[in-house]
Amino acid sequence: MELNAFNQGLLAFLEASPTPYHAVSVMRELLDKAGFERLDETHAWNLESGKGYYVVRNDSALVAFRTGRNDPAETGWRMMGAHTDSPCLRVKPQPEIREHGCFQLGVEVYGGALLNPWFDRDLSIAGRVTVEDRDGQRRDTLVDFRKPIATIPSLAIHLDREANSGRSINAQTHLPPLVMLTGGKPEKSFRELLEQQLQAEQPDLSVRQVLDYELSLYDTQAPAITGLHDEFIASARLDNLLSCYLGLQALLEADGEQPSVAVFNDHEEVGSMTAEGAQGPFLETVLGRWVTGEDYHRAMAASMMMSVDNAHAIHPNYADRHDSRHGPLLNEGPVIKINNNQRYATSSRTSALYRHLSDQLGLSCQSFVVRSDMACGSTIGPLTAGNLGVKTLDIGVPQLAMHSIRELAGTQDAHNLYQVLKAYFGLDGLW
Template sequence: MSDFLLGEQRNMLTAAKQFIEFVNKGPSPFHVVDECKNLLRAQGFKELRERDSWKVEKNQKYFVTRNQSTIIAFAVGGEFKPGNGFTMLGAHTDSPCLKVKPKSGKIRHGYHQVGVQLYGGGIWNTWFDRDLTVAGRVLVKEGDKVRHRLVNVKRPILRIPHLAIHLNRKVNDHFGPNLESELLPIIASTVESASSAPGSSKHSPALLDAICSDMGVEKSQLLDFELCLADTQPASIGGALEEFIFAPRLDNLVNAYCGLLGLIESCAVDSLNSDPNIRMALLFDNEEVGSTSAQGAQSSLTEWILRRLSTGGSRTAYEEAIPKSFLVSADQVHACHPNYADKHEDNHKVGLHKGPAIKFNANQRYATTAISASILRVIAEKASVPIQDIVVKNDSPCGSTIGPIISAKLGLRTVDMGSPQLSMHSIREMCCTSSISQSIALFKTYYNTFPAVDESFIVE
């Protein structure tokens, strides 16, 4: 192998390992946003608050959060003026998981258990026999104040054990657990926990003890919390040739991370000085449950921020900006599964290491058009990143993304795309190491070149 190829392989592996660090620090959307804030602050992005008045300046970089689970970062081009466009990339911070119920404490047959809700469309049987913990946010009373705090209990404190095959001989024929009664994790035995009976508490004392110990607070300070269950096994590089990433939450932390890095790296060169647009990375919560929330893509958050950034021009500056703007809706795609190849459309079998794929759907489950796909293809060529196409079979259901939601709400040109992976919505997913460096390169080039590429399209 040539020195050039060896160097490319080392760079690819370095990028993948940095992404893995990000995944391991993001067991909940709240942790993901917190880590995004750390990355942005380190590169000179300034935090704004929705409730304040804003004064943004050219060649400056900013970010704003909502609910501490959605974050929008943007960099103002040196040639921007109200009425100019927005170069936008959207992804999401959430993934399917189990969430602790508001009253979660249960005692059954000698065990303390934790009641959970299903969040999103997970492959729930993959949560059995895993070393689980909790992570999320806690509202803590501190004197006469209430503060938002993050918690991530690093040690395994929960487990959902399988029923032994001796007691269920058909378990390998079909395993579909009862999602209310059989998906209850065990946190302790009542024998070991006899000294701390739950009494009137809404939650198992063992759960509250673990949270308080991790945070260094008293139980009396806990007001409420939102906790996700998470696997304690860290993400890792895998495969005999170190070409895979085995990790939780690849859908959609791959694109959340790569989109943010693409924005950050695009601002490290002089191109921002001459950019007529504002470059934006929009990372939303609640995509996995339909985006219908105050912090989801279906809210008015995007429109309100675009309008705020369009002030100071004509009365129609926002309306003028939309036709000049573009959204890359970045969400993972299904790689062709070697054991179930018949589940994939014959001419659209997406492979690992072959680049991101553009998503198409005639029924508008994806927002891609011939124009938006062509724009991305031109940008990908400039970035030297290969592009694939994906269409779901007519006899298979098709998922959707934030792309059609934002596109319809704002009248915005949009392309849906994503990197290929296997085991989507499992507790442990799988993608290729090349996806990270390819996606960062594609998104960086998109931010740097979109206005010029857009000018080259004559479609009116």
């Protein structure tokens, strides 16, 4: 896929995916269109050579794979992983706050969100809802209000003269968004308002009551190509839906000869210790139903995982936060992430394989090492490597404003990494 088409597809994917549930729904549509068959974890599987399959767990995580023509016990699996979740604000179960003529929603911070950028944005709400229908059956459905329905107004500087030098944010009291005014309006619960929205979106869905939900607030500003020379991609959730998109496209366009796997876990931003997270058994379960016994261990020993998660580009206003020799630049190529304390799972062997592939394609790549006097973040890479015992590379596209409500990446880097991943999925031999 050429660069412009790739980036336009990325923008469409980002806009259609305000939550992990929506991201997985979009990925399912792309896989169905490509002829992949959905597998049910509660049913017996009969996998055929040369076909594509996918498995969904909790509607928020997905494993897609091509069985290929070769035996995984002989050639291993070519695997990549990313995560579907991003830091955000989640609506609480009893969220109604009615004070001073305002109707607000109680929210909980999900993950390590940068909170200041959430103020004064045009926000909407989306996620998964479980309802009881008129026949008394439970049904899961997605909801997306789409239009701006909420905002978190800043406190005027006249009432806080230290706002630009020392304002701190209390997540309990400062973040509830304003949804509407209550004066003269019939009092309704949030669940009743949610039921109204479901009926408006899905007239054929007969809802007796909303049983529960997992809903997130999100910024309604559309993703965009920005910069004087169109150098940047600006959007929410670049970390890590950008990696999900490029990984899925690489798998869809691979030649299908090699056994190849793409896993998209949920809950990376909160530790991954869930049934659908990278510390859970999801990927291992799928692989264990594909290949069993001694052959499974042979396959794993011959395999590799590319953990694809965005990296910290050097910020021109805060360059001192980087090791001066390991400050990745936007549009200078994907970033191999290295940490000798194993916060990243990269080894010289896995990084060498990536550099070799990148060189063969005439593409660039970079390296990131955190400053020796700063703590290092982590990814699903070490978790997957420790869980499966698989050789792993941590790599990702450089970006700015990570964990903000609107992040920034380069227009070249994701397409670069997609090309290398596509070649990796078709690689005849790994080692």
